[in-house]
Amino acid sequence: MKTKVAIQGIRGSFHHLVAQEYFHDGVDVHECLSFDKLVDSLLDKTCGMAVMAIENSIAGSIIPNYALIDANHLHIIGEHYINIHQNLMALKGQEIEDINEVYSHPMALLQTKEFFKKYPHIKLIEDADTAEVAQRIHEQQLDGVGAVASYAAAKMYDLEILGPEIQTIKNNATRFVIVQTKNSAIPEDEINKASLKFELDHKRGSLATILNVMSDCRMNLTKIQSLPIIETPWKYSFFVDVTFEKYSDFEKAKSVLEIMAEHFKVLGEYKNARL
Amino acid sequence: MKTKVAIQGIRGSFHHLVAQEYFHDGVDVHECLSFDKLVDSLLDKTCGMAVMAIENSIAGSIIPNYALIDANHLHIIGEHYINIHQNLMALKGQEIEDINEVYSHPMALLQTKEFFKKYPHIKLIEDADTAEVAQRIHEQQLDGVGAVASYAAAKMYDLEILGPEIQTIKNNATRFVIVQTKNSAIPEDEINKASLKFELDHKRGSLATILNVMSDCRMNLTKIQSLPIIETPWKYSFFVDVTFEKYSDFEKAKSVLEIMAEHFKVLGEYKNARL
Incomplete structure (x- = not known):
């Protein structure tokens, strides 16, 4: 039996287009009219995977979707970019x-x-x-x-x-991620990108120190986003994406970050789709 | 004559509340039904200042508003936080x-x-x-x-x-900035926060290097946000907020950043409202 893939929106939506391109034409999609319902369809096992918009050139990161992935312990197992033509x-x-x-x-x-x-x-x-x-x-x-x-x-x-093509920015790339409830089973030698989350105190240089470590471990940052932690003044959470050449370098970075940062969490390990 | 202050929304909106708290009760507000119209009212001199939501705990930075400030060369001259009660x-x-x-x-x-x-x-x-x-x-x-x-x-x-109070997150702080077309005339000894924008190449460690410099100049990061530059693959722009104790430290940081980062721009220098 084919895995059902949850999309935000109905057939003909941009999420549908991404599902077709990522999983190829025969994909069996489940239409959801909100991101909450999309997550529900994973948790209740109606679907095995879901496609979720995560950032675009105009609005930046779609933080509520990061929060959904984080709170529901979903795993990012892939990414896909399309240019949105409106x-x-x-x-x-x-x-x-x-x-x-x-x-x-x-x-x-x-x-x-x-x-x-x-x-x-x-x-x-x-x-x-x-x-x-x-x-x-x-x-x-x-x-x-x-x-x-x-x-x-x-x-x-x-x-x-x-x-035709009435969007202001002609190359309006939107990034989508593929998520599921289980960890990915991608072979290590195919993994060259990861999404991370960690927390830091508001202390001068604390982020610089972490980024130095990442740079020493040969991680390239492709995205960084801070978010104040509401319940704890002066604490910040960071969502960071890194690319790397060798999985062993990433393993080293993970070990160090687990010691240096608080609540360090890997949101997903996958193959970089932007080359 | 009193300066007219542009707000997003009508009287009774959260922007109105911020205008009242920041400028005190007698403020003369100009109601705008979009952020574009709010910026227009500054450019055509209908208003001398405007109040603009810039980030909140749930959605993070409101990137389109950063883009409006940047593209229209507005200056941030103050900030104000309120807890949103819905x-x-x-x-x-x-x-x-x-x-x-x-x-x-x-x-x-x-x-x-x-x-x-x-x-x-x-x-x-x-x-x-x-x-x-x-x-x-x-x-x-x-x-x-x-x-x-x-x-x-x-x-x-x-x-x-x-x-009453039906918002999910009970302490839902939203940050607003006060913007105008002219640079601020705040005395230097009252300035202890700034919003910066710069660009960097996608090179391993380039952001870490910049953050090291900022840390050396005694800048504390309170916010960082990367955004890919659409027209130029592998270039990123960064929106960074810093707090500091001495304006002279900030001047030093500015001089170094002008050399090290590309298209370095100060979006505003103002008084930190979050103590």
Whole structure:
């Protein structure tokens, strides 16, 4: 039996696209309308794996998703990048002047707000999923309503693209991670990236000391993000991604970090997808 | 003539509360329904200053607001922290069972989603501003509709609180910055915090080296955030906040960073509000 893969959104969403590219076309997806439901589907074993957006060029890290991975002890076993192309679409035979309301995911609206400045008559309304709006326009045959979604969604729900590639930043790479409840079984020689979390006191130089150790162990930082720990003033948690050439170097870094940092945790070990 | 202060949202919003606390009660606020409009009101000189949410405990940094400050060459001249208390409110005389739809800002819904899990009959709908929903319920006398907003909004728009303090995290500190188009005129001996931005190559140890220098210059890091630079693969920009005791130490750090980091920029020098 094939493993079911949970995606945020419905078929035609960007998560669906990532699932198809990462697991190839025959993937059996489970549509979830929130990241909470996506995690639930892993915990109750409806799904074996899930695809989750984790950062993009405009909004940075999606911290609530890091928190979900951390709190539910999920393991990152892979990553995948896609360039997000947003398109304005509506029922066929309409012009952009006929559109009064456009619905989409808040992130999609953020990515395309420059385009809509030219059309002040259009009201922008936030919705749960990009593709779901496209589906709704199709099923209810909604005149005057637009969706901002993927090319795949336009095709799937028979809509016409009135504005192609309307995202402000043309190379808008979004990073997704593949998560599961069990640790990965990737062979060590294929692992060259890891996501880490640790805590530090607010003491001058404490982060510099940790980064020196990582650098000594030949770790390259590809991402760092601090977050104050709410319950404990002056303590910070750090989410750090590192790439490395040799797994033995990473093992050494892990041993040192376990001693030097508090609550050190490996969120995942996987293959770097950005080469 | 008093300086007009731009806020995101309307009177009764959390930005309004911050403006009142920071500038004291007589502040003359200008209501803006987006952060873009808030920046516009500074650039066209409608307002002399603006209040802008910049990070919170749940979502981390609000990167699009950092980008607005950076791109429009605004200066951070102060900061202010408040604990966000979210309340469910509706027209008087209703029970929570009578409420079918609740509207609020996406961040407010994110902060209160645990509470609403107990009430699956309520549909959560994202809106532009917390207080504006409260105002709408009051003006249109909307039965069955709830808002998630501040206590001040409930009082201002004559609504009854059906759920007090419903945010999941009880000490949900949100950090706001005060920005203007001109550099600050704060005396040097009152400045003990700064927000910096710089770029680095993806080279092993490059960030560690910079942090070592900062530590040598007696800078304490209170926040760090990396962001890939879209147009330039393998380059990263960093947003860093530092606190310090002596302005002369900070001047030394600035001189070194100008040499060692690329595109080094001071986004603001101000007084630390978190003691």
